[in-house]
Amino acid sequence: MAKTITSTLADTLENLSKGDFERFWHQVLDRREEPRVKRNRVENKSRLEITDVLVSAFTEEGALTVALEILEAIGCNQPAKELGKINDCDSASIK
Known part of the structure; x- marks a missing residue:
């Protein structure tokens, strides 16, 4: 079964160190482009919850782009490289 963008993104966030994960969500908050994510949506949230926030705020494809950036x-x-491999997948396998 092919992995979805959401599950691949969740796996990527799960594999980040605590420090890298904290820097990641701080950068999500610091984005200047719309849509913006409010602090209460990411602060003290799990990696899976942040994955859901990203997908709901940006759509799956947008969340992938934002996460890579x-x-x-x-x-x-290295995590960016691994996550970027999803772009090389057959688009029919990504739902």
Whole structure:
């Protein structure tokens, strides 16, 4: 069974260290582009809850783009590379 963008994003966030995860969600809050995410939607939330926030705020494809940008900005290049591989998948397998 092919993995969805949401499940791949959740796996990526689950594999971040605590410090990298905190920097990730701080960057989500610091984004200047719309839509903006409010602090109460990410503060003290689990990695799975933040995945849901990203998808609900940006759609699956948008969440993927935002996550890739943030991971690269905070120096998490390997997780960004792994997450970026989903772009190489057959679009029929991504729902």
